[in-house]
Structure formats: C-alpha cells, structure tokens
Amino acid sequence: MRHMILLLVSLLLAAPLTIVAQPNSLLPVPRNMRMGEGATPLTLDSGTTVRVTRFRDARLDRAVARFVDRAEARIGVPFAVPGGPTATIVIEVTAAGQRVQGIDENESYSLHVNNERAFLKAPTVVGAIRGLETLLQLITGDEQRFYVPEVAIEDEPRFHWRGLLVDVGRHFMPVEQIKNTLDGMALVKLNVLHWHLSEDQGFRVESKRFPKLHQLGSDGSYYTQSELRDVVAYARDRGIRVVPEFDMPGHSTAWFVGYPQYASRPAPIAIRREWGGADAIFDPSREETYTFIDQFIGEMVAIFPDQYWHIGGDEVEAKHWNGNARITRWRRARGFANTAAVQAHFNRRLTTILRKHGRVMIGWDEVLHPQLPTQTVVQSWRGVNYLSEAVRKGHPGILSAPYYLDHIKPATDFYLADPLPAGTTLTAEQQALVLGGEACMWSEFVSEETTDSRLWPRLGAVAERLWSPQHVTDVPDMYRRLDVLAGRLEGMGLRVQSHTARMLRQLMPTGDIAPLETLLTVAQPPFFGQRLNGVSTNQLQPLTRIVDAARPDPSARWLVERLVRRVVQGPVDVAARDSLATLFARWRDNAPRVRALGTGTPLIAQSTPASDALARTSEIGLQAIGYLSRGERPPSEWLQMSMIELKGYEGPQGLLRVSIVSEIVKLLVILGGVVS
C-alpha cells in the first residue's frame, strides 16, 4: 500500500521540477540568444534616435512609428528627431517580403545590442516587425534610467503556421476587439488570424451580391466590407495573415435565413439560438448551390487576399441529407454510398471553385477522404492522431486539438502539447507537412466583454510552443513570463487582469467586491463540457454572471500547485507550509463575506456553493497542513471522509469550479503515504 501511494505521488510530481530562470521576460523565447555581461547597457532617453537604413516602405515606416510610440510611452519621454549615421537604434531590412504574406514568408531577424546602439537586421519587413517586438520586450530600467541590456539574438520560428481561431459567429466581436486581439498576437509573434465568420448562430460579413446573408442572418451584427478590408490591412501591418472561414456544408443555418433555396430543407429557416447541431445545411444536389457559393467566394476573394481559404467541413449531420427525399434520390442516382461520399463530392466541387479563384482549401478533420486532393490542408480538432493520419496521407496539417482555449484548461496543458513531439513516428517528409498549430477560441460562452480574459495570457503558451525551440518546456518559467505578458497586455488596454473587477461591477456597481475577487483568484469557470451540460443556455443568454467574471487558470491555482509540490516532495519546507496555511485560512474566512454580498443580488448568491466548497476544501487543507507540521498521523476515518468530501468538490459547484481540489488531494495522499 505504501509503495503504491509513493508511486502515485511520484506520478503526481512527474511534471518538470527544475526552474531554469531566464535572464529576461522574452516571450516567445528566441531560437538563439546570448546575453552580454551587461556592465554598459544601451540607455534609452530623449537623446535616443531611430534610423531605417537600406530598404524602406510604408509598412515598415508604420511599424517603426508604432515601435517609437510604444517605446516612448514606456520611457515617458519622446525620442530625439531621427538621427543620421550615429542613430541609437538602426533597422536594416533587405526587402519588402511577399506581396501577399504567404506561409513561407521569411520571419527571421537578428538583434545585436551594445552600449552604443541596437542593430536590428531582417531579410523582410515581417522579420523586422518580429524583431521590434523583441526589442520592446527587452526594455528595462533602474531608478535613474531606462535601458536595453547587451544581447545578441538570432531568431526565427519553429513552425510557419502559428494561428488563432476567433469565432465571431456564435458571439460577434466588434472590429476594435479584433484589433486588440491582433495587437496581442503581434506581441507574441503569432502570424495567422483564422476568422470563423459564419455559423448556425450568425453570418457576420456584408455581401453586396447576396445582401440577405448579412441583413437577415446576423441580427445586425456583421462587418462591413470596408471594416473587413481594414482588419486585413491592420493584420498585414503586424505580419499576420487573415484566413477566412465560411463553414460548409454544415454549421451554416444562418446562410439560409435569407437564401433558403440552397438549404437541405424548405423555408422558413431562422437563426439558430441553441448550441450544437444545425437546423439546415447546404443542399449538395442542386447545381445552383455551387453557382451561389462560387459567386459568393468570387466576391470575398477580393477582400481576403490570403492564399488559403477555410471551408470548415466539420460536424456534418447525415440526417439533414438523409431526411430529404429529393437529396436522397439524387445521392442514389449519383451512386454515392453514403453521406460521407456526398461530402467528399461537395468538397471536390469546392476545391474546383477555390482553385478557379486562386485559393488553396483548408478543412477540419472530417474533410479527409481518399478523393480529397493532397494539397488540401487538414486542420485537426479531434486529436494529434488525426493530424498524423492526414500527413501520412500526404496532406499538410495544422494541429488544433490540444489548443482549445475555450475549454478552460490551464496553460501547462497547451504548453506541453507539441505538434511534433520528440518521439514522433512520422518520417522527415511527413514531419515537413506539419505546418504548425492554431489555438481556438470558440465562442459559445465567450462574448466581446470576456474574450480578452479567456485568450490571455494562456495564448502566450501556445505562441511560444509554436515559435520557440522544442526544448523550451520550463513550466515555472512559462508562468513567470505569462504573468509579465498579462501585465503588458493590460497596459496596452486589453482586459486581462481588470476583467474580473469590471464584470463584478456589472453585478454590483458599488460596494466592496474584494471577497468576490478573492474567490475568483481560485474558483474558475467549469470546463467547456461541464458548462454546456450544466445549465440550459443559448445565444440569447447574457454572459454577465459570476462565471463570466471568473478567469481560466486563475492565479492562485498555479501558486498552490507550486507550494504543494514543495510540501510533498520534502525536505521539510516550512515556508511553503506557512504560505499554504495563510492562503487556506483566507479562503475559509472569505465564505461568510461572499454570502453577505449574495443578499444583494441572486447572481452573486449563485456563487455561494463554490465559495462554500472552497471554504471546506481550504479547511481540509489547513487540517492536512496541521498534521504534516506536527508529524502526526491523521485518523484514517478523517482521511477517508475528507477524500470523499473533496471528491464532491471536483466538479462544478453551481457555475464555478474550485481549481485547487486536486492539490489538496495530493496533500492527503502524502499524509496517507507517510503514515501507512
């Protein structure tokens, strides 16, 4: 028994323990970096000048102007007028780079800083954009001055495709929100905005050719074509490609509110409010459907210059085609054995249309089919094994499965998920087909107001995984730098840290919100499936409850994980025990305060189950620390009852989850192990 428990403990502790402190807060970590001795760093002040040598164009000029604005804001004084050959910061770019940024755009740069100047060199403007972000992150200071330490960096990304999917179909995100997200993406060197623009719950793009698409399919929330162009230009200025997704043949109910003639069932068709499962999908049997799609894509390619076009292709429910007698007759007449064969046919037609418009097709896992042309890119949302299957069949692949930000998992989970893990069985040729990865922010439970808090800082962990060398896997150092990233984004105006207080003010405009803020340092939203199955909800449900004020991977979770690790791994760490005891006491004593606030609104009253569960969890934790401190054997009944009680707190309590239950379990396991 004792042996088994020790084994269990060692398994619990299997995550890497070594803390390799980085000498700075760069995120992502560059491929190669050598810090100087730092005796004489480069001072930044009102005498600093910036000079662009060799190549320049308007995009580079704008990037440099943004860099100067941000650096000046950081140091609080304007730089001097641009200097001549003696400039402090010199930027040397070879050429513009690709007219439409492609997957093989060169993003490399080198940065050399000594006490006289910073020299940034890049073959393309995009490389320079990456290097300027690094330079900004290197600015530090002391009491007297701001400076950049002596450093030599040679950097380039590990993967070419480093993306973020933003779902504006289920909940719309205004242009400003998209731009804030692009600013954050640029900060961590992501390079693809995968813009999920249509869904059962909304069609988000103005079509001049088919105006009923946005007029009837969007509830009035859509992007005008001028806004779309503006976003594409804004992204290009930051070295980010915009890949549009118009999901078909499924996830397409909103298309048919205005154009039911292309649907698998007759009118009227309304915008779907419930999550999961379409009310109608495209009718693959009519030639008019393809003409319609062709014309629509023809209109859109003028707005989205990217070479890739995402057709979705996921979760096509057979019932929509099988339930339509005419479509079924057509299917049999054409000799398609099943609906999978029909979808393959539909996809081949799309491939032809896209090729005509000069676009390469991307689709989700389900598009994979023997008849799919191999140049079609497969994006894997169901797991790394699906990615392997796709590349083994010769398709380029993008990994998304482990990077679902909306699933509310901790940053560690993303960070340690490698698109090409060390032990991969793929051949070198197959590995070359793995283009990279994409984080996904599906928006069933994410609104404009909450998206910053669900994207950041966790998206930084994905960004580093896709940019930095494979061996960069130091979790504690990642958390240290994610914390800096969160502060940087907050300073830029994103609602990363201040999200909670703002949402709590919606619930409670005045009075002390501190007890709720304390609760939400450790209580988090439930995982995606738990929320989906927990309370009946749909697109009309306001996302303004305590769960929406909560944050994924809350700050105290990682803190407790670290402290528990120190306590259970021995030697005796009194400081860690005391820190835990202080935290547990605070959380236990917080429950009556939360309860008191609940008398003012039912939406706060709904947080008392989680608050009480946290109090009980903390109480058990305190008792466990007590036994450990006294070297005492806890009564086995206490151990057993506590374990059972904690088990009850593992799931959501109301709409919140206590994030540290499994850490308290570890304390109990070690207690059981020590004493048995």
Added chain:
Amino acid sequence: MRHMILLLVSLLLAAPLTIVAQPNSLLPVPRNMRMGEGATPLTLDSGTTVRVTRFRDARLDRAVARFVDRAEARIGVPFAVPGGPTATIVIEVTAAGQRVQGIDENESYSLHVNNERAFLKAPTVVGAIRGLETLLQLITGDEQRFYVPEVAIEDEPRFHWRGLLVDVGRHFMPVEQIKNTLDGMALVKLNVLHWHLSEDQGFRVESKRFPKLHQLGSDGSYYTQSELRDVVAYARDRGIRVVPEFDMPGHSTAWFVGYPQYASRPAPIAIRREWGGADAIFDPSREETYTFIDQFIGEMVAIFPDQYWHIGGDEVEAKHWNGNARITRWRRARGFANTAAVQAHFNRRLTTILRKHGRVMIGWDEVLHPQLPTQTVVQSWRGVNYLSEAVRKGHPGILSAPYYLDHIKPATDFYLADPLPAGTTLTAEQQALVLGGEACMWSEFVSEETTDSRLWPRLGAVAERLWSPQHVTDVPDMYRRLDVLAGRLEGMGLRVQSHTARMLRQLMPTGDIAPLETLLTVAQPPFFGQRLNGVSTNQLQPLTRIVDAARPDPSARWLVERLVRRVVQGPVDVAARDSLATLFARWRDNAPRVRALGTGTPLIAQSTPASDALARTSEIGLQAIGYLSRGERPPSEWLQMSMIELKGYEGPQGLLRVSIVSEIVKLLVILGGVVS
C-alpha cells in the same frame, strides 16, 4: 485670537452638513419622485416582457433594444418574447420629436412602477430615452430576485443645454472613445456633445473639398466623413446633439499647414506642438479667406445637422494681425480702431456665412462686441460674470467657466456652481437667456488612455446640476451616487476605476502595484496651471507617467474630508478619529514600499517626493489625532513647525499633489483653537 480661529473653523465647515439620504441611487435626481411603500415591487426575470404602444419608429426601437440588452445583462437572463397587452414594461410615446433635435426638444417623461408593471410615458422619443435610463438605474435585487421598487416619477430637465466639450485637437480621441463618452453622457442625461475639432495642434476632420486640411494638419489622426456621420447618428440615438467647433480666427495653426494662403503669415507653417499661443491665425483682410471658410462650412453642414455652429473666437492674439504690415494697412484703410474691431468684423462675416447655411453662431466670451447680432450664443469660459454680461446684452448664454474638468478640481466645486444661483440679479427675461452649461475637457494633459478617468465620475456632478432642481445640493449624497455611477460606467467598459491599475501596468508589467495604488487613492494630478507651469511639456510628450495614472478628486480625499469634519465639529467622535489614525498609519508606512518600487524605473522613482510628502503629512495627522485623543495641548513650536511643513506640501511634489494637506491643517487649527 481664539475667536478668529473659531471663525476660521466655522468657515471651513460652511459646506452643507446635513445628509439627506436618497432612497435610491438615481443620478441625476428627478424633478419629482414619490417612492411607494415597496411591499410588492415589480419583479424582473425571464418572464418579463416589454411592449411599445402607440407611436414607434426605428430610433425608439433601437433605444428599447439597448434597454432590453442592458436590463438582461443586469439580471443575467433574457426577457420573454415581447408581450401583448399584459406586458410588464410598457412604453408609450406620443411622437418622434424634432427631425433634428433642437434646443427646445421635449425631454420630459413620467414613470410609474407598481407590482404589476412599469409604465413609461413620454411625448417624444428623447423623453423615452431619458426615462429608460432612469428605469435601468432603478433595478435592484435581493438574494432571490431582481426588481424595480414601486415609484412615481415626473421628470424634466431644469436647463435645455447640458453639454460636454471634448477637445480632440490637442490629443485625438478615436471614434470608440467618443462613443464610450456618449454612452456615459446618456446615462446622466446630458444632451450636447460640443466637439472641438480643430486646434493649433491638429485638424481632425476629413475634408473632401480641402483635403490638405486633414492630410497635412492631423498627423494622420482624423475622423473620416463616414465616421463623423456615424458619431452624429450614434449621438442622436441617445438624444444627444453634436455641435461642431472649428475655432477661428485663433487656435487655427493646423489649418495653415495645408492652406497657408489664408494665414496671417507666410508659409511654411507647421503643426504647433507647444501649448498656448498660435503660430498663425486667419487673415481677415482677404476676401479669399471668407470664400474658403464659406466653402468649408458648406461641406460640413451636410455632416453636422445641428442648428448651432461653434466658431470658437477665443484668445485671438493681436500680434498676429499687428505684426503683418499688409493686414495693418487694410485695418487702417477700413477704419478699424483695433484688432478687437477686426475680430468683430470677422465675426459679422462669419454670421452672414452661417446664416446662409442655416446655422446659428456660438462663440466664446471674446466674441461679445456691440456689433455682434444678439441671436449669437455666448459661451462663457472666463466666469459667471461674463455670462451675466452677455445675457444682459441680450445674448443667449452657456456657462462653462466653473466646469473645466481638466483643471482637476473636486466634484463639489462643479456641483455647487449654479448657472443661475439663488441670489441672481438677472431679470426673468435675462434668466431665460441662460440656456444651461457645458463641462469642458481640454486635452493638453488628457489622452485617449486617460480621458475616462478625468471625465468620470465628476461629470455626473455637472450633469445633475444642469438637470435636477436647484435645491438638490446635498454633497455627501452626491458623492454616494457618484460612486455608484463610477461602478456603472466601469461595468459598461469605461476605464473609470481600473484606469489606475492599467496605467501602472504600463510602467511596471509585473510585480505588486498595490503601494502605488494606495498612493493614488490620495495623491492626485496637480491643477491644470500647476502642471502647465511645472514641467516643460508639449503634444509629443507621452502621457504615461504616474501623474497620468492618478485620478482627480481621488477617493480618499472625500473620505478624509468627511472624517475630519466629524472630528473637528464635536461631540467627540472616536470612530472617526480611529479611522483617520488607521488611514494615516497606512499612508505613512506606504512610503518605503513606493521607494522600493522606484528602483525598477525612473518613472516610478519620480513619485517618491509625493509619497514622502504624504508620509510626513500622515505622520503630522497621526500626531494631531494623538493630541486630540489625549485632550492634550500640543507644544506651540510643534504646531508652528507642522503648519510650516504642511504649507510646503500644498503644491505639487514632483508631478503629484497630496490632496489631504488642507484637511490636516484643519486638525491643527482646531488643536490651536482648543488650546489657545
């Protein structure tokens, strides 16, 4: 001596002391309100329905949709599908109101709530918009449910003109920021956005007729015509008029970067970066100047439908005309005695142009001249006596002098400044010419990032002064409700409370900012003149320092003022003494923490003088409380030396001012009075 000190104390206490608690948090206070007994309020839940009876139009529909969205967000569930005759919330409007909202638009409404329904009745859509804001502010809750208390309200504004000037010339504010401000204005029932669109430092409007205006005069920061139309429509949807100001003949340097031919001096003319004093003003001697202005206004009236047009007219420096020999010859030839006569001529020409375009002219104080047509509105920025002079001469007038938000004075100062004070010597006819007032947010030291924190919640005090009855002057209750307003705006996404943390994160992306937040609950930006004269600054200076993270009228100032009042007015208030002692001890002990943070960046190190001054002020306050508690006579030397030391802390310390110095002085005065 003793008598004099007691007199001084009673003067210090002259502000109203009675706390008349409002039964709710409505801001502004309605003209007439009767609360019911409240035994059976109106419950709001997923069964609530909203119905518009009688008149409806698209503007009303949008207003109701916004109301429903906000109410649903507040209660966390969607309302039921719009109901029939049994609807819970009934909105009855008589007619659309004016096609272009005018100064005499009817903004009245009545609201009757019982346990079965809320009935909102208004003669116009604007009245309904006002009433919906009131209804939203009435929503409250307990542990079980949300509800609106039983109430009967008859409401209308005291003044017709309740405005806010936003200066986008000196620092540009993007459309989103303007919209956020309009949302806040609607919350407190303000009805005029006075948009100061051109300045020496920037011309902010796209002109298709004279494109060099925005191309060369704006640094690229200007509103496109489509954005301007969008803002005007957005404002109209909220019952807010948009009055554009294009300041002339002075404050106009930026016009001449592109069109020097209309300036008082030859090209080249650059955008002026320094504050105060133009580099060039309009040339009044050339006919081409008036043709140019005529054509420009002709282009703009299509965008700005408001009947009023602001020509600025302030601070015209004689030197620009006197220093030009040709203009001087022309002035003499025309028989104008001085430059004031020239400006009067210029203004008469403008009046004619504006009349042709169907617009009524507004100008600042200085436009007042015997030859100015009496329909011209005079906006007073130099004091209430200038307003009186204008209305005595038959001009309609708007008061702005006491409402300069950028001067960083406390809300009390705005609240107690009445455009028509009780003892006014104006005749009834003259009083009728006082249209109302306008708060001003000049932007020498205000950027997009800081403007929310400088507007709010103090603007609420001005809004209430202009809407509510004259007798509503309860300062403590105003502060209570401003606090609720701040929370409401924060919940809507404005950066009112979270401003400080966000700006501090720009200075310090990671680490504990709490010591700085503590400092900024009591240290505030210096008054306008102090900052202008303090440190050399211009348009290029980033507004990202500690002073920009600070807030006007910081929360602890009013708290200390209240506590000190309780301590000095007797009878012995031990609780107030203890509270003060706790605060003082906290601020004294905060100084070393601020000092430690300063080692990380010079911008934080710059806050140590203020932090140290606060610590010393608090130490003296603690000693004073000690003497008071012990009923002890302080040594007169201590009293004298402390007074001298406090005197030294009255002005800015670095770029921050300790807001409570005068309150500690009050404690010393009472100590001196008690013992002498």
